[in-house]
Amino acid sequence: MSKSNPTDRLYSKDHEWVKDQGDGTAVIGITDYAQEMLTDIVFVELPPIGKKVAQGEPVAVVESVKSVSDVYSPVSGEVMDVNKTLEETPELVNQDAFGEGWIAKLKITNADELKSLLNATAYDTLTQEEKH
Numbered sequence: 343m344s345k346s347n348p349t350d351r352l353y354s355k356d357h358e359w360v361k362d363q364g365d366g367t368a369v370i371g372i373t374d375y376a377q378e379m380l381t382d383i384v385f386v387e388l389p390p391i392g393k394k395v396a397q398g399e400p401v402a403v404v405e406s407v408k409s410v411s412d413v414y415s416p417v418s419g420e421v422m423d424v425n426k427t428l429e430e431t432p433e434l435v436n437q438d439a440f441g442e443g444w445i446a447k448l449k450i451t452n453a454d455e456l457k458s459l460l461n462a463t464a465y466d467t468l469t470q471e472e473k474h
Contacts, residue, residue, distance in 0.1 A: 347359075347373065347374070348440050348462060349462040351440075352456055352459035352461060353373060354398075354414065354416040354460070355460070355468060357373045358373065358376070358413060359372070359373050359416070360417055362453075366453075368450050369447050370444070370448060371435070371440065372443075373439060373440075374439045377436050380411060383405065383432045383435045383436050384405055384432055385403075386402060386432045387402055387404075388402055388425070388426070388428065388429070389401050389424060391422065392421060395419060395421070395448070397416065397458075398414050401445070405432075416459055419450045422449050423446065425443075428445070
């Protein structure tokens with residue numbers, strides 16, 4: 343059973359999370375629910391530093407034993423940093439999707455987009471509906 347979703351971040355309907363750092367930057371990753379659906383993650387293709395992405399555009403790729411999935415950016419921004427640890431240990435996404443398994447840090451270019459995302463309660467409801 344997946345752990346409850348942290349309330350200190352927002353969620354997309356595509357199962358990505360974004361944690362606003364409060365300084366115009368945000369950390370993004372995939373949710374615990376997403377990594378559970380993907381099963382064992384074997385590779386993460388990280389975006390190049392400086393890449394500009396629009397909300398909803400693919401920012402990274404996660405490959406599991408079952409499938410290859412795009413990771414969509416929950417907000418528009420510019421990639422400032424990536425989690426290089428995932429190149430050697432992609433399974434961190436499975437083990438700690440909301441912590442050590444983060445994917446990228448973005449400089450947010452449109453903070454208003456955060457308002458279009460789901461809070462933890464709304465995201466819990468979405469994933470409960472998808473399971474049934």
